[in-house]
Amino acid sequence: MAPELLDVSRDGSVLTITLNEPRRRNPLSLAMREELLALLEQVAADDGVRAVVLTGAGTIFCAGGDIASMSDDRAAGSHRLRVFNQVMEALVGLPKAVVAAVEGGAFGAGLSLMAACDHVVAAEDAVLRSSFGGIGLGTDGGLSWTLPRRVGYGRAAEIVMFGDPLDAVEARRIGLVERVVPAGTALAEAQARAALLAARSRPALAANKATLNTGGSLHDVLEAEKHHQLDLMAGADFAEGRAAFAERRPPEFRA
Structure with a gap:
């Protein structure tokens, strides 16, 4: 069944996923979460998709959780x-690789969604805010894990505990986003960045992402790097990369 709250388009090996309930500022309702989960599971198994862009329809990336549907029903x-x-x-x-294209802003759970992406392109007028505390809630969506990894513990604590809004320029300065572009151009820039990633070695990108997200000690990371590197060295993309290096030409990765 095609998703109803997501718009999905594809340009070559780049898939764009758009949160598509702009009238309500793209809240992460239960239905949208379920559709997104099913879609990500499909994308993971599709070797034809080499990079993903995640964005929101209308004037805002994502306003956060669907507060109107929340209650004290624990189940x-x-x-x-x-x-x-x-x-x-x-x-x-x-x-x-997943590239976020943020217009307007990302709030609460929307910020969690953005922070879980590998690369973030934000419009210069975008506003980012951990708005959970303003309605008496704590973080969710892994923000307590992704945010310190992006900006460090002290800044993450300030963003979460005080809940002050951040403009895109400040977010770029502290490492919360990677690129700031003129308003209205975030999606085009994100798609261009994703196309660059799609041209790179898919197995190598997957290994790099997995290793960067490895938790634990230095030993754990070193072991993860070794595991992935040995697999990559036996693969077709490394053979092509080595040949291209010797022949002084750009590699053509096909794996």
Whole structure:
């Protein structure tokens, strides 16, 4: 069944996923979370997709959770959070690069979604905010894990605990986003960046992403790097890369 709250388009090996409920500022309702999870599972298995762009329709990337549907029903809340956790694990674990295109802003769970992407392009007038505390909630969607990894503990604590809005320029300065572009151009820039990634070695990108997201000690990371590197050295893309280096030409990765 085709998703109803997501718009999906493809240009070559770049897939663009658009949160598509602009009238409500693209809230992460349970239905949208379920559609996104199913789609990410399909994308993970599709070798024809080499990079993903995630964006929101209309004037804002994502306003956060669907507050109107929340209640003190613990079972319902547990289910909603469990699905969101699965979305985040699928997004971070996706063996392809994910580029976020942020227009307008990302708030609460929308910020969590953005921070879980590998590369973020934000419009210069975008506003980012951890708005959970303003309605008496804590973070979810893995923000307590992704945010310190992006900006460090002190800045992450300030962003979460005070809940002050950040403009795109400041977000770029502290490492929360990677690129700031003129308003209205975030999607085009994100798609261009994704196309560059799609031209690179898919197995190598998947290995790099997995290694960067490896937790634990230095030893754990070194072991993960060794594991992936040995597999890559036996693969077709390394053979092509080595040949291209010797022949002084750009590599053509096809794996």
